[in-house]
Amino acid sequence: MALTVLATGDIHIGKKSSNIKYDAEEAATKFTWNKIVDYVIKNKIDVLALTGDIIDQDNRYFEAIGPLQSGFEKLKTHNISVYMVAGNHDFKVLPQLVDSEKHSNIHLLGANGTWEMDMFSKNGEKIQFIGWSFPKKYVSEDPLLSLQISDIDPNLTTIGLLHGDVGVANSNYAPIDINSFMSHPVQAWILGHIHKPEIINKSEPIVYYPGSPHALSAKEQGLHGPILLTINSQTDISIEQIPLSPVRYDTLSIDITDKTDEASVRNIVSSKLFEDAKSKIVKLENVSFLIYDLILTGQHANVNDLEFWVSRIIDDYDREMDETETRIYVRKVELDVRANVENMAELAKESSPAGVLAKTIIALQQGKTTEFADNLLQEWKLIRNSISQSATYHALQTTERFEIEENQDSTQYLLKECNRILTELIGQQNQ
Numbered sequence: 337m338a339l340t341v342l343a344t345g346d347i348h349i350g351k352k353s354s355n356i357k358y359d360a361e362e363a364a365t366k367f368t369w370n371k372i373v374d375y376v377i378k379n380k381i382d383v384l385a386l387t388g389d390i391i392d393q394d395n396r397y398f399e400a401i402g403p404l405q406s407g408f409e410k411l412k413t414h415n416i417s418v419y420m421v422a423g424n425h426d427f428k429v430l431p432q433l434v435d436s437e438k439h440s441n442i443h444l445l446g447a448n449g450t451w452e453m454d455m456f457s458k459n460g461e462k463i464q465f466i467g468w469s470f471p472k473k474y475v476s477e478d479p480l481l482s483l484q485i486s487d488i489d490p491n492l493t494t495i496g497l498l499h500g501d502v503g504v505a506n507s508n509y510a511p512i513d514i515n516s517f518m519s520h521p522v523q524a525w526i527l528g529h530i531h532k533p534e535i536i537n538k539s540e541p542i543v544y545y546p547g548s549p550h551a552l553s554a555k556e557q558g559l560h561g562p563i564l565l566t567i568n569s570q571t572d573i574s575i576e577q578i579p580l581s582p583v584r585y586d587t588l589s590i591d592i593t594d595k596t597d598e599a600s601v602r603n604i605v606s607s608k609l610f611e612d613a614k615s616k617i618v619k620l621e622n623v624s625f626l627i628y629d630l631i632l633t634g635q636h637a638n639v640n641d642l643e644f645w646v647s648r649i650i651d652d653y654d655r656e657m658d659e660t661e662t663r664i665y666v667r668k669v670e671l672d673v674r675a676n677v678e679n680m681a682e683l684a685k686e687s688s689p690a691g692v693l694a695k696t697i698i699a700l701q702q703g704k705t706t707e708f709a710d711n712l713l714q715e716w717k718l719i720r721n722s723i724s725q726s727a728t729y730h731a732l733q734t735t736e737r738f739e740i741e742e743n744q745d746s747t748q749y750l751l752k753e754c755n756r757i758l759t760e761l762i763g764q765q766n767q
């Protein structure tokens with residue numbers, strides 16, 4: 337008989353998803369924690385594995401511990417084991433909770449930053465869980481460098497639980513060298529810290545970020561949910577993502593070329609949104625809120641009108657899918673429209689503002705530049721540097737996947753803005 341492990345991390349119980357229009361219980365991450373517990377019980381899963389940042393010790397701590405403890409109790413009643421490690425957000429509180437609980441089914445591995453192994457066995461089948469927990473908020477050494485457990489049996493399945501930052505050498509959140517995973521007798525590494533689900537290595541060993549099971553903001557797009565490991569043998573482990581997040585964020589691009597009045601813009605937006613949601617319907621069973629960022633592309637003659645129409649889409653669009661009772665609405669609309677100019681090259685010869693813009697657009701599209709663009713980029717760099725060095729942002733200087741936009745992004749941004757302003761200029765001329 338195969339053993340089953342449901343694995344997840346970064347639940348951040350105590351937090352809520354942003355941009356939820358309604359006062360709904362589904363917005364809170366404790367809702368998803370309860371769903372995970374129910375899923376494990378209903379499907380008779382053998383082990384729940386948690387990879388850290390389960391609760392947020394700085395954020396509504398007292399709101400978080402109640403649901404966590406009652407979940408643990410429910411799991412104990414059903415004789416389900418929990419193996420977990422602490423992350424940078426719960427390094428202090430998780431060991432305290434487990435200690436005071438004295439639940440024989442709950443195992444916190446590697447407290448104080450020391451690797452630890454604990455054996456799970458059921459009907460003669462065994463899994464060795466190894467893990468390392470954050471001992472403090474910031475850790476700048478690779479935890480895998482200190483991994484040495486002498487009593488691992490290489491003939492049994494071993495699963496490693498770890499919270500940290502794979503491939504970010506200067507991270508303050510446990511930088512992990514991807515090559516270090518290979519040099520240990522571990523068949524599957526399940527990680528925490530990164531909220532986007534990501535397969536780092538498919539096999540030998542499996543290295544996997546399940547991601548946050550509950551999408552917290554528009555930065556966490558697409559499908560979210562825990563992963564289910566089915567361990568048929570030491571060399572045969574299958575993985576499946578279980579979409580449990582009640583909130584889903586997505587981005588959709590819509591071409592609005594030739595849609596010159598408000599009604600036709602609304603119609604195309606409305607039908608494309610619904611079409612996209614329909615195409616995901618099998619994945620929407622547990623999704624209560626599907627929240628879109630729209631990007632409108634194509635050619636348009638009047639940005640001012642378009643901006644106004646778009647603001648009404650954000651306010652008004654709200655639709656429920658009958659099949660899944662999913663509410664669909666729009667969080668944000670970005671305009672990425674090109675000016676409706678018949679001959680750009682001809683316009684670029686003019687010395688008028690429209691001509692300068694046209695010349696710059698052509699140059700940027702060809703990977704070149706103009707004096708106008710150079711001056712703007714120079715100015716942008718000065719402002720960016722003064723902002724990033726400002727004392728206000730010193731506290732934010734972490735490596736938690738925080739990167740300042742580089743040149744390519746600034747060129748793209750400039751191109752977009754040139755198109756936008758040119759569209760507006762041309763629109764005014766035509767009025």
Ligand SMILES: [Mn+2]
Binds near residue numbers: 425528
């Ligand atoms: Mn973390």
